[in-house]
Amino acid sequence: xxxxxxxxxxxxxxxxxxxxxxxxxxxxxxxxxxxxxxxxxxxxxxxxxxxxxxxxxxxxxxxxxxxxxxxxxxxxxxxxxxxxxxxxxxxxxxxxxxxxxxxxxxxxxxxxxxxxxxxxxxxxxxxxxxxxxxxxxxxxxxxxxxxxxxxxxxxxxxxxxxxxxxxxxxxxxxxxxxxxxxxxxxxxxxxxxxxxxxxxxxxxxxxxxxx
Amino acid sequence: xxxxxxxxxxxxxxxxxxxxxxxxxxxxxxxxxxxxxxxxxxxxxxxxxxxxxxxxxxxxxxxxxxxxxxxxxxxxxxxxxxxxxxxxxxxxxxxxxxxxxxxxxxxxxxxxxxxxxxxxxxxxxxxxxxxxxxxxxxxxxxxxxxxxxxxxxxxxxxxxxxxxxxxxxxxxxxxxxxxxxxxxx
Numbered sequence: 403x404x405x406x407x408x409x410x411x412x413x414x415x416x417x418x419x420x421x422x423x424x425x426x427x428x429x430x431x432x433x434x435x436x437x438x439x440x441x442x443x444x445x446x447x448x449x450x451x452x453x454x455x456x457x458x459x460x461x462x463x464x465x466x467x468x469x470x471x472x473x474x475x476x477x478x479x480x481x482x483x484x485x486x487x488x489x490x491x492x493x494x495x496x497x498x499x500x501x502x503x504x505x506x507x508x509x510x511x512x513x514x515x516x517x518x519x520x521x522x523x524x525x526x527x528x529x530x531x532x533x534x535x536x537x538x539x540x541x542x543x544x545x546x547x548x549x550x551x552x553x554x555x556x557x558x559x560x561x562x563x564x565x566x567x568x569x570x571x572x573x574x575x576x577x578x579x580x581x582x583x584x585x586x587x588x589x590x591x592x593x594x595x596x597x598x599x600x601x602x603x604x605x606x607x608x609x610x611x612x613x
Numbered sequence: 614x615x616x617x618x619x620x621x622x623x624x625x626x627x628x629x630x631x632x633x634x635x636x637x638x639x640x641x642x643x644x645x646x647x648x649x650x651x652x653x654x655x656x657x658x659x660x661x662x663x664x665x666x667x668x669x670x671x672x673x674x675x676x677x678x679x680x681x682x683x684x685x686x687x688x689x690x691x692x693x694x695x696x697x698x699x700x701x702x703x704x705x706x707x708x709x710x711x712x713x714x715x716x717x718x719x720x721x722x723x724x725x726x727x728x729x730x731x732x733x734x735x736x737x738x739x740x741x742x743x744x745x746x747x748x749x750x751x752x753x754x755x756x757x758x759x760x761x762x763x764x765x766x767x768x769x770x771x772x773x774x775x776x777x778x779x780x781x782x783x784x785x786x787x788x789x790x791x792x793x794x795x796x797x798x
């Protein structure tokens with residue numbers, strides 16, 4: 403096949419479909435809706451949600467996961483575009499990390515050392531580490547599908563960004579059920595759960611997002 | 614000599630469905646890609662046919678990834694990044710070491726008209742791997758120069774089905790290129 407023949411093929415191919423940005427927006431919406439519905443029809447919202455919502459620990463847990471979900475999703479929008487640097491958005495992830503460290507330090511200062519272990523262990527650590535990745539399945543699949551239309555410089559990193567965003571969305575959804583509020587709990591079990599999803603995204607992306 | 618603004622304008626119209634503008638864009642980009650690829654291959658003592666395979670692989674990537682370009686932004690940086698990534702990729706897979714940075718496509722000086730006279734090795738072999746009816750459709754449009762409608766009539770398919778099959782065929786070709794050398798290693 404001569405190059406001019408190939409060009410003829412490209413010209414006859416239909417115009418480019420949806421833009422990458424719109425694909426990611428759809429993936430984000432679909433992922434959030436499916437994860438939220440899955441939580442509601444399985445374990446449900448926390449029964450005493452209204453009464454606990456004023457406490458600083460709950461506000462931190464919900465706010466922290468939401469902030470991470472927003473910043474990681476912003477990175478996903480950027481990472482599939484070859485002409486736009488993703489570095490600034492990646493560095494923004496240090497903000498929730500810093501907040502988490504500050505919260506842990508504050509918690510250790512407030513809690514008597516005798517309560518540290520019970521707060522860290524919580525009531526449902528194993529379920530948390532299991533269920534956040536389950537909730538992340540839909541957003542991860544949707545992000546990876548959308549990013550297949552992208553042209554990431556490093557496919558594994560792009561997959562990991564998708565995993566981080568999906569894990570953070572799942573964590574932000576799970577926070578509405580989770581009865582364990584200590585930052586010690588969040589900094590351990592939430593981080594492990596999100597880490598699992600991030601690693602899975604990186605492994606899948608390495609192959610599936612190559613172009 | 615077309616400027617970067619011309620390229621952006623053509624691509625913008627192409628994304629909106631203007632086939633004539635897309636034709637201009639592709640025919641403006643190809644000679645530069647060819648000059649870049651040939652210079653690389655000359656360094657390795659590789660034959661011009663190999664450079665042409667690289668050109669085709671890069672063109673395919675530009676085509677399949679054009680949705681990642683934001684029409685509100687300049688086209689130069691986008692095009693250069695796609696070309697650089699794909700060209701390095703393609704040369705490496707052919708066992709060519711790439712240790713010199715790849716040039717900026719837009720700044721690359723106009724290439725003297727170099728005809729594509731050499732026979733493709735890779736493209737032919739990869740085309741043969743396509744399944745029916747994709748292979749027939751690709752042959753009909755590329756080699757025989759038929760349009761989508763004519764191809765649909767000839768193969769007794771709907772135009773929509775031909776379009777879908779053509780798009781899948783292009784994606785498959787890109788995937789074949791990607792996997793080709795890995796399997797040999």
